[in-house]
Amino acid sequence: MTKSLRFVWVTAVAIIVSVTLSCATKQTEETAPTGSKEAESGPVFSPTGNEGSIAGVIAYTAAAPTPRKIQMDSDPICAQKGKDATSEELLVKDGKLQNVFVFVKSGLPRNTFPTPSQEVVLDQVGCRYVPHVVGLQTNQAFKVVNSDATNHNVHPVPQKNREWNETQYASAPPIIKKFPLEEVLIPVKCNQHSWMKAWVGVLKHPFFAVSGADGSFTIKGLPPGEYELEAWHEKLNSKTLKVTVKEKTEAKADFSFEASTAYQRGALKLQPALVLP
Amino acid sequence: MGRILAIAIWLVTLATLVVFASGRWSFPAPASAHGLLIDRQFNVTWVIVGVGFALAQIALGYVVWRYPRGKRGRAFYTTGNARVEVICAAITAIVFVSLAIFGQTVWAELHLRDAPADAVLVEVTGQQFVWNFRYPGADGKFGGSRPELYNDEDNAATARPGPLGIDPKDPLGLDDLVSVGLMVVPVNRPVKLILRAKDVTHSFFVPALRFKQDAVPGLRINVHFTPIREGRYEIACAELCGISHHRMRAFLEVRSQSEFEKWLQEKASQ
Numbered sequence: 001m002t003k004s005l006r007f008v009w010v011t012a013v014a015i016i017v018s019v020t021l022s023c024a025t026k027q028t029e030e031t032a033p034t035g036s037k038e039a040e041s042g043p044v045f046s047p048t049g050n051e052g053s054i055a056g057v058i059a060y061t062a063a064a065p066t067p068r069k070i071q072m073d074s075d076p077i078c079a080q081k082g083k084d085a086t087s088e089e090l091l092v093k094d095g096k097l098q099n100v101f102v103f104v105k106s107g108l109p110r111n112t113f114p115t116p117s118q119e120v121v122l123d124q125v126g127c128r129y130v131p132h133v134v135g136l137q138t139n140q141a142f143k144v145v146n147s148d149a150t151n152h153n154v155h156p157v158p159q160k161n162r163e164w165n166e167t168q169y170a171s172a173p174p175i176i177k178k179f180p181l182e183e184v185l186i187p188v189k190c191n192q193h194s195w196m197k198a199w200v201g202v203l204k205h206p207f208f209a210v211s212g213a214d215g216s217f218t219i220k221g222l223p224p225g226e227y228e229l230e231a232w233h234e235k236l237n238s239k240t241l242k243v244t245v246k247e248k249t250e251a252k253a254d255f256s257f258e259a260s261t262a263y264q265r266g267a268l269k270l271q272p273a274l275v276l277p
Numbered sequence: 278m279g280r281i282l283a284i285a286i287w288l289v290t291l292a293t294l295v296v297f298a299s300g301r302w303s304f305p306a307p308a309s310a311h312g313l314l315i316d317r318q319f320n321v322t323w324v325i326v327g328v329g330f331a332l333a334q335i336a337l338g339y340v341v342w343r344y345p346r347g348k349r350g351r352a353f354y355t356t357g358n359a360r361v362e363v364i365c366a367a368i369t370a371i372v373f374v375s376l377a378i379f380g381q382t383v384w385a386e387l388h389l390r391d392a393p394a395d396a397v398l399v400e401v402t403g404q405q406f407v408w409n410f411r412y413p414g415a416d417g418k419f420g421g422s423r424p425e426l427y428n429d430e431d432n433a434a435t436a437r438p439g440p441l442g443i444d445p446k447d448p449l450g451l452d453d454l455v456s457v458g459l460m461v462v463p464v465n466r467p468v469k470l471i472l473r474a475k476d477v478t479h480s481f482f483v484p485a486l487r488f489k490q491d492a493v494p495g496l497r498i499n500v501h502f503t504p505i506r507e508g509r510y511e512i513a514c515a516e517l518c519g520i521s522h523h524r525m526r527a528f529l530e531v532r533s534q535s536e537f538e539k540w541l542q543e544k545a546s547q
Contacts, residue, residue, distance in 0.1 A: 068433030069547040074407050074458025074527050087431040153521055165520070191521045194407045194429040194440060194457070 045111035045205075047221060052245040054253050055218040058100045058211045058231060062259030064092035070195050077150040078127035078193060088132050088197075089235050096215025097257055099133045100233045101185060101201045103208035104219065105240060107227035113205040119143040119176065122188070122198055124152050124168075129188060129198030133234075135208040136200065138182055144168065144175040153191035156200065158183055165191055184232065199234055218250075231255040279345030283338040290334035294327060308485040308510060308531065310503040314383040315487035322376055388490070392469035392501035397462055397537075400471045402441055403479030403492040405518055406525035409440050410460040411453055412541060420450015427475070432457045434544040454544045458527045463537040464507050472498040480516035483529055489515055504531040 067086035072078035091098040119141035123130045127148060136142055144154050146168045155165035160181045168175055179186070179202040190196035201208060209217040211231075222245045232238040236257045243253045296302065307313055400411040400419055407429075413419050426438035434454045437445040441455055462468045472481055472492040482489040485508075490500050514525035532540065 068431060068436055071432050071434065071457040071459070073456070079458075087433060087436070089431050151524065167521075189429075191406060191519075192524055194404070195432045197430040 042110035042112060045109070045113050045223075048223070050247040051221045051223055052247060052249045052251060053218060053220040053222060054227075054229065054243055054245060054251045055216070056102070056253035056255065058097040058102075058215040058217070059095055059254065059256040060092045060097040060215075060258075061095070061256055064095075065090050072127055072193070072195065075127065075150055075193060077148065081126040081148070082128065085126065085128060088128070091213070093213055093215075096211075096213075097233065097236075098211055098213050098215065099131075099199075100211040100215075100217070100231050100255070100257075101133050101135060101199065101208065102211065102217050102219065102229060102231045102253075102255075103135070103184065103201060103203055104205065104222070105228045105230040107225055108205055108207070109223060109225070113137065115139045116206065121145060122200070124148050124154075124190075124196075127152075127190075127193050127196060129190075129196055131198070131210065133185070133199045133210045134201070135210060136179070136202060137206060138202055138204050139178050139180055142177045142179065142200070144177070146170060146172055146174075151192055152196075155189045155191050156186050157189060158186040161186065161202070167192075184230075185234075201232075229253050231257075233257060279341050283342035286334055286338040286341065290331060290338075294331060297323065297327060304487065305485045305510075306506075307487055308504055308506040308508060309487060310505050311383050311387060312485075312487045312505075318376075318380040318383070321379070325372060325376070387488075387502060388500055392499070393467045396467035396469035396501055398469050398471070399460060399462065400473065401460070401481055401492065402473045402475060403481065403514065403518070403525075404440070404475035405477065406514070406521040407440075407458060408460070408479075408481070408512060408514075408525070408527035410456045410527075411441055412456070412544075414452025414454060416449060416452060418449045420444055420447040420453050424475070434547045452545075454541065456544060459530065460512065460527060461530045461532060461537055461540045462504055463534040464504055464531050466534070467501055467503045469499065469501045472496075472500065477518050478516050479514050479518050479525070482513045482515035483510055484513070485510040486529070491516060504529075507531045507533065 070082065070085045070087055072082045072085065088099070115137050120134060120136040121143045122134060123145045125147045127150070146152055149170045151167060151169050153165055153167045154175060155163075157163060158179070160183045161179045164177065166175050179200070181202070182204050183202045185199040185201040188198040188200055207219050207222055209219050211217045224245050224247050226242065226244050229241045229243050230238050231241070239255050239257065241253050241255065243251050245251045304316070304319075307316055398413055398417065400413075402409040402411070411419060421444040423438070423442045423444050426442035426444065427440060428436070428438055428442070429440045432440045432455070434456060436455070437443055437450070439455050440457060443450040443453055443455070470481070470490075472490055473496070474492040474494045476494060478494065479492045480489060481492055486502055486504065488500075488502050490498060492498065508531055510529045510531070512527040512529050514522055516522075518525065
């Protein structure tokens with residue numbers, strides 16, 4: 001081996017080693033801050049037995065939209081399974097609004113809330129995400145399952161957490177991920193099926209709920225206190241409410257949304273093509 | 278050893294020619310008016326290239342057979358003969374320029390000339406990783422499209438703004454219909470396409486139509502064709518456009534005029 005050839009080899013190996021090491025260090029840096037932040041935010045929360053709850057109903061004052069048929073023709077397996085699928089953006093029944101993510105925005109004691117050991121499941125059935133809106137805690141296991149006989153490509157698009165997308169073949173094992181940072185809410189797309197959409201709310205605490213088909217929700221286990229509650233809907237934006245929770249009682253918090261007068265928000269955010277310093 | 282290698286070269290050549298000549302891997306039957314012309318161009322090209330390929334491989338085998346290692350001395354390099362090289366280059370140039378001239382009529386007809394006035398108008402928009410097809414409705418005109426309104430989640434045919442961001446305030450867009458993943462056209466009638474792309478370059482490829490054209494962001498590319506056979510055909514993306522490029526497909530259904538109109542009415546009610 002000539003001297004110059006040896007020099008090339010040594011340089012190449014040095015570059016590979018340094019790149020590998022820098023990647024490994026970066027990974028450690030990304031997970032480290034979450035732990036230290038939690039340690040800063042107070043002692044671990046433990047229930048005293050005096051906890052109360054918040055329950056309410058989400059109303060929608062405008063006329064319910066006529067269900068519109070989702071087109072799944074690009075994938076014959078989806079088209080067959082989802083023949084009658086309609087848009088899930090705005091689900092209203094008897095004046096009650098479904099899929100509203102309700103959560104405690106502020107007012108909680110300075111505690112850390114232990115991460116639940118059970119995983120939160122997002123399933124793919126008939127080329128739709130089920131459930132459409134789901135909440136979980138930071139670092140809680142987020143399990144994505146494919147129950148369809150076709151391939152999906154699961155693609156959350158977070159602003160704060162790390163973005164990822166993974167292909168999940170029919171009958172492939174579940175994808176299990178975590179979101180280390182609080183973020184309300186992360187849209188989840190499917191790169192194979194443009195119409196598929198889910199929303200994932202990530203919070204540091206367990207005080208959140210998603211309104212059901214009857215528009216109702218309940219948030220349990222809240223220590224007595226004054227809270228700011230936020231109700232978020234993907235098309236109607238959000239509303240807040242002050243609620244006082246007393247010992248062992250259920251506080252009422254009803255929200256009411258009206259039709260959005262503005263243009264409906266799309267998925268695209270325009271960015272400048274060139275950012276100059 | 279040299280003789281075995283020569284025989285191997287001839288066998289591989291023969292097998293390749295047989296596979297191509299059998300038509301085993303050729304296109305599906307043509308479903309468009311220009312399909313036969315494209316096929317004729319393909320066949321002429323195959324024959325010319327095939328003959329050249331066969332002659333070159335036979336010659337290669339002959340050299341390997343005739344001059345085995347060590348028997349007749351070492352091979353030597355020649356700097357070439359300018360006259361022979363000029364003749365070879367000229368023959369190649371004449372063959373390829375003739376093929377281009379021979380084929381440009383059908384290309385120009387589809388890509389450079391305007392579609393006939395009675396053509397069905399369809400706007401095709403590629404995006405990662407789906408094809409959207411828009412029909413202009415009774416007014417024959419498309420409503421304005423605004424990128425900030427793109428909404429793939431509600432992709433119903435009458436959804437506003439829907440995946441193409443149709444401006445809900447533009448009266449021209451009120452009767453537009455958007456079909457996602459399925460393009461339906463009437464048989465024996467010219468179809469005019471306006472090709473667009475939302476994000477990156479895609480290529481609209483329908484093998485059965487012998488039709489392929491890039492869709493480029495920021496451009497509106499006009500092309501046209503006439504389907505002549507009813508049926509369901511695959512539409513593929515022929516330009517690497519991202520991780521799921523291989524799954525970016527849609528379907529083309531060529532139906533009778535009445536079936537086509539019925540389909541449009543169904544879409545308008547969804």
